[in-house]
Every structure is written in C-alpha cells, then in structure tokens.
Amino acid sequence: MKNWQKHLGLLLPVLIIVGIAVGVxxxxxxxxxxxxxxxxKAIALASSLNMILGYTGYVxxxxxxxFGLGGYVGFYLVSAQGWSLWLxxxxxxxxxxxLAFLLGKAILHLRGAYFALATIGVNAAMQAFVTNFxxxxxxxxxxxxxxxxxxxxxxxxxxETAFYVLAGIALISVIVSYLIRTSKFGLxxxxxxxxxxxxxxxxxxxxxxxxxxxxxxxxxPGIIGPxxxxxxxxxxxxxxxxxxxxxxxxxxxxxxxxxxxxxPILGAxxxxxxxxxxxTSPIFKDIQLSVAGVLxxxxxxxxPAGVVxxxxxxxPILRRVLQ
Amino acid sequence: MExxxxxxxxxxxxxxxxxxxxxxxxxxxxxxxxxxxxxxxIVYSMFGVYLLFNTLEMNPYLAILLMAIVGLLMGxxxxxxxxxxxxxxPQLSTLLATFSVSMIMTxxxxxxxxxxxxxxxxxxxxxxxxxxxxxxTRVVAALVAVLAxxxxxxxxxxxxxxxxxxxxxxxxxxxxxxxVPSNQILALSFGLGAMVAAISGGLIATFFPFNVxxxxxxxxxxxxxxxxxxxxxxxxxxxxxxxxxxxEGVIPIFIETSWVPVFEFGLFVVxxxxxxxxxxxxxx
Numbered sequence: 359m360k361n362w363q364k365h366l367g368l369l370l371p372v373l374i375i376v377g378i379a380v381g382v383x384x385x386x387x388x389x390x391x392x393x394x395x396x397x398x399k400a401i402a403l404a405s406s407l408n409m410i411l412g413y414t415g416y417v418x419x420x421x422x423x424x425f426g427l428g429g430y431v432g433f434y435l436v437s438a439q440g441w442s443l444w445l446x447x448x449x450x451x452x453x454x455x456x457l458a459f460l461l462g463k464a465i466l467h468l469r470g471a472y473f474a475l476a477t478i479g480v481n482a483a484m485q486a487f488v489t490n491f492x493x494x495x496x497x498x499x500x501x502x503x504x505x506x507x508x509x510x511x512x513x514x515x516x517x518e519t520a521f522y523v524l525a526g527i528a529l530i531s532v533i534v535s536y537l538i539r540t541s542k543f544g545l546x547x548x549x550x551x552x553x554x555x556x557x558x559x560x561x562x563x564x565x566x567x568x569x570x571x572x573x574x575x576x577x578x579p580g581i582i583g584p585x586x587x588x589x590x591x592x593x594x595x596x597x598x599x600x601x602x603x604x605x606x607x608x609x610x611x612x613x614x615x616x617x618x619x620x621x622p623i624l625g626a627x628x629x630x631x632x633x634x635x636x637x638t639s640p641i642f643k644d645i646q647l648s649v650a651g652v653l654x655x656x657x658x659x660x661x662p663a664g665v666v667x668x669x670x671x672x673x674p675i676l677r678r679v680l681q
Numbered sequence: 682m683e684x685x686x687x688x689x690x691x692x693x694x695x696x697x698x699x700x701x702x703x704x705x706x707x708x709x710x711x712x713x714x715x716x717x718x719x720x721x722x723i724v725y726s727m728f729g730v731y732l733l734f735n736t737l738e739m740n741p742y743l744a745i746l747l748m749a750i751v752g753l754l755m756g757x758x759x760x761x762x763x764x765x766x767x768x769x770x771p772q773l774s775t776l777l778a779t780f781s782v783s784m785i786m787t788x789x790x791x792x793x794x795x796x797x798x799x800x801x802x803x804x805x806x807x808x809x810x811x812x813x814x815x816x817x818t819r820v821v822a823a824l825v826a827v828l829a830x831x832x833x834x835x836x837x838x839x840x841x842x843x844x845x846x847x848x849x850x851x852x853x854x855x856x857x858x859x860x861v862p863s864n865q866i867l868a869l870s871f872g873l874g875a876m877v878a879a880i881s882g883g884l885i886a887t888f889f890p891f892n893v894x895x896x897x898x899x900x901x902x903x904x905x906x907x908x909x910x911x912x913x914x915x916x917x918x919x920x921x922x923x924x925x926x927x928x929e930g931v932i933p934i935f936i937e938t939s940w941v942p943v944f945e946f947g948l949f950v951v952x953x954x955x956x957x958x959x960x961x962x963x964x965x
Contacts, residue, residue, distance in 0.1 A: 411773075415771075415773070417772070417773050417776055464950075464954050465950070465953070465954060468953065468954075468957060470771075470772040471709075471713070471714075471715045471772045471776065472912075472953060472957050474715065474772070474776055475715060475904055475908065475953060476950060476953045476954070478901070478904060479901075479904065479905070479908075479946050479949040479950045479953065480946075480950055482901050482942065482946040482949075483942075483943060483946035483947050483949070483950055486939075486940075486942035486943040486945075486946060487943050489939065490937075490939050490940055490943060497939075601897070605780060605784075608777065612777065644788075644791065644792035645788045645789060645791075645792045646788065647784050647785075647787055647788030647791065648784065648785045648786075648787075648788025648789055648792075649788070650784055650788075651781045651782070651783070651784030651785035651786075651787075651788060652781070652785055654777060654780070654781035654784065655763055655778060655781035655782070655785070658767060658774050658777045658778045658781065659763070659766050659767060659778065662767075662770070662774060
C-alpha cells in the first residue's frame with residue numbers, strides 16, 4: 359500500500375460499514391441489529407444499482423428483480439433441495455448474473471426512456487411469471503422448515519450470523535464499486551454515460567462494457583436475496599419483486615449522489631433511517647410515501663448531483679476523499 | 682359464440698385502455714417525457730367519480746366530465762411545479778420528477794382514502810346484440826372513450842392551440858422561432874394528456890372495483906398499449922388499446938386468467954426489443 363493516498367476515497371465507505379458492524383456488536387441489541395440489517399441491505403443494493411444507473415447512466419426500474427430472482431432460486435435450493443445457505447447464495451448470484459447477461463444482450467441497446475420502459479415491463483412480467491410458477495409455490499410462495507435453522511446454531515444465532523455475513527457482502531459491494539469507479543473499465547462506463555456515441559468513437563466497446571456492468575450490478579443483489587429470505591423464513595412474489603423498492607433504491611442513489619462510491623452509501627443510510635423514523639412517527643406514518651416523494655422531487659429539481667456530488671462541486675479540495 | 686362475446690367484451694375494454702394510453706402517448710410525442718404520474722391521475726379521477734356519485738348522487742358521466750376538467754388542471758399544475766424546470770434535462774430527471782409526483786399523490790390518497798377497495802354502485806342494465814349480452818356501462822364507456830379520442834383529434838387538427846401542439850411536437854426550437862409560446866403549449870399538452878387519463882379512470886370506475894393503488898396496473902397497461910401502437914403516435918395508441926383489449930378478452934378462453942399479465946408484459950418486452958418504434962411505427 360505504498361500509494362495509499364491514492365485510495366483515500368475508499369476510506370469513508372469502508373469506515374461506515376465497519377462502523378455499523380462494530381457499533382451493532384457493541385450495543386448487542388437485536389432490535390438495533392435488525393434496523394441496521396435493512397440499512398446494510400440498502401447500502402449493498404444501492405451501490406450495485408449505482409453501477410448501472412450512476413456510472414453507465416441507464417435508468418433501471420427493475421433492479422429489484424435480481425434480488426427477487428436470486429432470492430427465489432436460493433430459497434428453493436435451501437428449502438426443497440436441502441442445499442446449504444452459502445451455496446444457495448452463490449447460486450442466487452449466478453442466476454441473477456445470467457439473467458442480467460441475457461437481459462443486457464436484449465435490452466441494453468435501447469437508449470434512455472425506452473430502456474427504462476423495458477425494465478418496467480421486465481419487472482411486471484417477472485412478477486407475473488413467478489406468481490404463476492408452481493415449483494416456486496405460485497402466488498403463496500414458499501416457507502422454510504424451522505428445522506433448517508438448527509444447522510446454523512438455532513434461529514437466534516442464524517439471525518446474528520446473517521447480519522455479519524450481510525455486512526461482509528456490503529463491504530464487498532462498496533469495494534467492487536470503488537474498484538470499478540477507479541478502473542479503466544469504469545472510465546469507459548462514465549464515458550458511455552456522458553455520450554455513448556462519442557465513447558464508441560474513442561474506442562469504448564459500449565455493448566460489452568454495458569453488459570458487464572449490468573451483470574456485475576446484478577450479482578450482488580442475487581447473493582443478498584437468498585440471505586434475506588432465509589432470514590425471513592418465507593418468500594412471496596409480492597415481497598420478492600416490489601416495484602416500489604426498485605424506486606426507493608433510485609431515490610437513495612440520487613439522494614447521496616449518483617455516479618459516486620460514497621453517495622449510495624450515504625443515501626441508503628439516510629433514506630432508511632428517515633423511513634424508519636417516518637413509519638413510527640404518528641404525524642408522518644400515513645404519508646411517509648409523500649414525504650419521500652417530496653424529497654425526491656426536491657433533489658431532482660434543485661440538487662441533481664446529490665449530496666456527495668454537491669459537496670464535490672462546492673469544495674473541490676474534498677474530491678480526493680469523496681469519491 | 683363464447684369466443685365472440687369474449688372478444689367483443691375485450692374490444693370494448695380496449696377503447697378505454699386506448700384512451701388512457703393516448704394521454705401517455707401525447708405527452709411523450711410532444712415533450713419526450715414518460716409520464717410516471719399517469720397512475721395517480723387515473724386513481725384520483727376514480728375516487729372523484731366515486732365521491733361525487735356517493736355523496737352528491739351525481740350522474741357518473743357528469744362526474745367524469747367534471748373530473749376531466751380537474752385532470753386538465755392537475756396536469757397543468759404537475760407540469761408547472763415538477764416538470765418545467767427539468768424539461769431539457771436528461772430523461773433520468775423527468776422520469777424521476779413524474780415518479781415523485783406519483784409518490785406524493787399516492788401517499789396523500791392513501792392517507793385520505795386508505796387502501797380498502799371501492800366501487801361505484803351504478804348500472805345501466807345490459808344490452809343484447811344477437812347472441813351477445815353486454816353490460817350497459819361497458820358499452821357506454823367505449824362510446825365515451827371514442828368521443829373523447831375524437832374530440833382530442835379534432836382539437837389537435839382543427840384548432841390553433843392544437844396546431845401549436847403539433848408544431849412543438851415536431852420541432853420545439855423551430856416552433857419557438859415562429860412565435861409559438863412553447864412553455865404554455867407544453868403545459869397544455871401535459872394537461873390534455875392528464876385529462877384523457879382522468880376520463881379513462883372515471884370510465885373504469887363505473888364498472889370495476891378499485892383502490893388507491895389500482896392506477897399502477899392501468900399505467901402498466903398504458904405502457905403496453907403505447908408500445909404496441911408506437912410511442913408518440915396517439916392514433917396508434919387507440920389501435921394498441923384495441924389489440925390489448927382483444928388479447929385480454931380472448932386469452933382466458935385458452936389458459937388461466939392469472940397468466941394474462943405474463944403474456945401482456947412478455948409481449949411488451951418482446952416488442953420493445955425488436956420494434957421499439959411500435960407495431961404501427963411512431964410518427965417521426
């Protein structure tokens with residue numbers, strides 16, 4: 359690490375995630391742990407969405423399908439085939455990656471709003487298909503036999519393990535996100551975002567670059583899916599493919615600053631904490647969706663670069679730390 | 682015979698889908714914005730008709746007329762507040778701006794009316810055409826839909842503001858140069874798109890139960906219809922609506938109803954991949 363100063367940008371992201379894990383370990387309260395489980399999940403998912411949305415500039419309204427499909431595949435392997443959770447998570451990631459590859463080949467040639475529309479269609483088709491797919495339990499979904507948790511030291515222990523595994527995955531996501539951002543591959547993606555035709559002229563092989571960015575961004579949600587639904591104990595089409603969550607992820611990325619490594623992390627943390635607060639507050643609990651909507655509208659209209667982007671523009675000296 | 686009655690039923694529904702989609706297609710054609718607040722415009726109109734019918738005992742079709750005007754005003758308001766500032770920004774901004782409107786209005790609607798299902802308890806008896814028997818509300822809805830579409834086309838092709846709208850859709854910069862007030866025209870176009878969405882919402886409310894979240898489903902159908910007919914081609918949207926309605930009517934004869942969305946959205950994705958300009962082709 360002779361050139362450690364070059365990698366200052368990785369410092370804050372790693373510190374935040376390690377901080378969350380250590381903080382939860384120190385307090386030791388299951389309730390805190392559960393609250394931060396959703397935060398870490400949001401960080402990992404938002405960071406992965408950022409690779410296609412922020413770096414490459416393609417608006418996907420269907421990012422959650424990778425989480426849902428991975429979750430379904432992994433859950434099916436654990437509950438019906440008796441696989442271990444760890445293998446099932448890898449299988450979920452692989453399934454999501456394959457889907458992203460095929461989808462990428464099919465729809466990534468569409469630009470702008472056409473791509474966004476196609477992803478909305480894919481999300482709806484996927485949810486409708488799984489609802490009708492009997493091996494996955496159709497509309498009722500699947501349940502996990504409680505015995506399964508015995509292998510992982512009982513239900514309580516399994517919940518705790520799941521949290522630290524998720525922290526590990528979140529850490530991997532932000533490191534991957536950072537590595538892409540600082541690599542030549544990432545530079546190519548950013549060029550595609552700014553002007554795809556110009557990028558191609560300059561030698562970026564746009565179709566390949568986009569597809570691989572899409573595949574990488576899909577694998578992480580695919581791995582998290584089985585873990586999340588294993589912890590839940592059941593899976594239903596409605597929980598696995600909520601269009602709403604795809605949108606919430608976009609809000610998180612926009613809030614923190616799209617196209618930055620730190621942005622999705624801050625955005626996800628802030629959004630999840632705010633949502634938790636709104637849901638429990640007596641005044642806002644009925645209109646928490648509206649509050650989130652107002653927040654999104656204000657960002658889109660007045661701070662399109664998000665918090666991190668705004669700070670980077672305002673204080674250029676911070677750019678080294680705020681990647 | 683069963684086939685025929687399912688088909689006619691589907692086609693009647695298709696006119697209503699078509700009108701909803703015309704709104705979306707018009708907005709896309711004029712300003713290249715996918716209106717993700719389409720769903721709330723439909724839902725607010727449904728609830729408007731429901732409330733006017735239940736509390737004031739107003740005739741539902743009069744209520745739809747009122748809600749159309751409300752829809753027009755809502756559209757102009759949405760454009761002015763949420764869209765005008767980002768109309769020249771990348772599409773990410775306009776998508777998210779209209780979506781945030783949808784979130785805000787859905788949140789308010791949920792707080793006001795909860796999630797429970799409603800229906801407008803209104804009947805016009807049924808109409809028999811030879812072997813086919815159809816609910817009167819469906820037939821009237823199809824007629825109103827056709828009238829609304831015809832009215833919109835007359836407006837676009839026979840009036841001065843309509844001509845301005847077509848000019849802006851064709852080339853905004855050139856239209857501005859010859860003195861078309863493009864800001865007002867953009868707001869008006871968005872309002873008109875919202876108005877026809879509101880009309881279709883009101884029509885659907887006269888025969889289907891609905892709740893605060895129903896709009897999403899019809900918004901998705903509008904996407905399918907728009908892509909079938911070619912985005913930005915309002916006439917195509919009407920034809921696309923008929924195709925979708927016919928499919929919805931006929932598919933359940935051969936396979937369980939729950940598979941219908943799989944076919945619909947599958948078809949949608951296939952068309953957008955292979956013919957993004959739509960089956961009928963977009964105008965430009």
